[in-house]
Amino acid sequence: MDALAILRDKIMAVLGTLERQGIISSGLDRSSIAIETPKDGAFGDLSSNVAMVLSKQAKRNPRELAKYFVDQFANDSSIETVEVAGPGFLNFKLKNDFWNKVVVSILDEGISFGVKQVGNNKSVNVEFVSANPTGPLHVGHTRGAVFGDVLANLLEVAGYNVTREYYVNDAGSQIDSLARSAFLRYQESLGIFIGDEQNEYPGDYLKKIGDSLKEEYGDLLISEDESFRLKKIKHFTVAKMLDSIKKDLSDLGIVMDSFVSESDLYAEGKVEESINHLRDLGLIYKGVLAKPKGGSNQDWLEREQELFKSTLFGDDTDRPIKKVDGSWTYFAPDIAYHYDKLCREYDEIIDIFGADHSGYTSRMKAVVRALSKGEKDLTVRLCQLVKLYKNGKPVKMSKRAGSYVTLRDLLDEVGKDAIRFLLLMRKNDAPLEFDFNKAIEQTRENPVFYVQYANARICSIIKRAKEENIDVSDSLLSKADLSLLGNENELQTIRKLAEWPTILTKATTRCEPHRIAFYLFETAQLFHSLQSLGKINHDLKFLRNDDLKLTVARLAMVRSIQLVIQSGLKIFGIKPMDEML
DSSP states (O other): OOHHHHHHHHHHHHHHHHHHTTSSOTTOOOTTOOEEOOSSGGGOSEEEOHHHHHHHHHTSOHHHHHHHHHHHTTTOTTEEEEEEETTTEEEEEEOHHHHHHHHHHHHHHGGGTTOOOOSTTOEEEEEOOOOOTTSOOBHHHHHHHHHHHHHHHHHHHTTOEEEEEEEEOOOSHHHHHHHHHHHHHHHHHTTOOOOGGGOSSOOTHHHHHHHHHHHHHTTGGGGSOHHHHHHHHHHHHHHHHHHHHHHHHHHTTOOOSEEEEHHHHHHTTHHHHHHHHHHHTTOEEEEOOOOOSSSOOTTOOOOOEEEEOGGGGTOSSOEEOBOTTSOBOTHHHHHHHHHHHHHTTOSEEEEEEEGGGGGGHHHHHHHHHHHTTTSOOEEEEEEOOEEEEETTEEOOOOTTTSSSOBHHHHHHHHOHHHHHHHTTSSOTTSOEEEEHHHHHOOSTTSHHHHHHHHHHHHHHHHHHHHHTTOOOOHHHHTTSOGGGOOOHHHHHHHHHHHTHHHHHHHHHHTTOTHHHHHHHHHHHHHHHHHHHHHHHOGGGOSSOTTOHHHHHHHHHHHHHHHHHHHHHHHHTTOOOOSSOO
């Protein structure tokens, strides 16, 4: 049961009646009609802007139009009152019986409550993390990793066929630098000590790779030709780094379905193929870019070069595909990679970028439109920076990484569940502060603990009910006399549960999993408040020895809270705790 969808259907039915009565004309644009839960309960249970949205098209005063709705809803058995507020809002107060049906629906449907199969088995590629394999994943990568994985979970729940993909940037100068640094560590492992001033990647993580090179090759690499040696070390080091990255991701609860290698794109001729495809479409030309605005531009040279007509597809400038020396720009293999995605015929393509790649968004969206001849759009979501704090102070760098705090540091200190939940407590495109102290404390200040504690408390309540020989099966609880739930705090909680289908749909369609984190915290808050009230007032206790019917009704409500919390935690990749240690 989707309460907001039901009210929307009722409003649409009234619109049909008003059209037949000639009060409004047919064919009005209804796309902006919204049904929302007011922040202030004084404005009713639900509200709608329908009269305000349609008034201009209907050529009527919005309050006048709103009164027609009030008249039409006068005999609706599920609506207690409808009032016109402000410039023309409609505020609805629904009868308790209507809300009680939400509890029944949750008990009948279990953790599937609220799920809408909007995906229709469409294929979607979600690319995220995609960090250069030159070092361990750091906290910035971690935010994108959690965001991408939970978004993929949301899409799967909604009926999409999802591929989680990691693009491996294993070509270019940074990989050559990594190989040279690994060779220094290899020499150290052999007892040949070289000054660290030559080391371009000084983190301790390469010491293990140096030792592994020694185990694999002994001292044979020392005497080999430098270019041949570098090629071997490069391949070996990237493979080891990827193994480490996969292990960290796995411990975070993330398993990728696909890894695509940049070096393979070069080797398989995909870069040339994709550029030739654009050339055949008349989208590659030789030209001179305008001098960039701002700055000294001392390095800028006015020269003819091969350009992609990116501005035809919404970008602010055309983009070069070759450097001065004739080699490909960084943009070229990215074109090839997205061309490869399109060749794999995904229905939808989603890229999760870090904040440092925000400037890449317009060109990548442009190239996907170009490569697909306007048939496909690229969805891009940016994950902003994470600032780490401990004891009120910024966290210093990790010795393991050399210059930043790693995902492994986070895992070792606060654990998978806290990371996955807390990194979604802000919208992805807003900066986020991660407090180590709050992440491990067992208080309301730690949202994941607070939500887990709600589930554990409900487990305890259900256990005690069983000990008192009360049947707590969902099938029996769904038949409880829910009309006994008349306390305003109970009704407020049930109305919150009714929001779950809308929260789930918005989180999925808008790529905004943070909505679920907020919702779970607010739902847990309402539950904890209910339990606290029961400790103060015997009449509000969940388990009443003197009133079995009321006890069963409250157990039905409590169990429905638990099912919604468990549904949200499952999407987050977090196992609910039955008891808190």
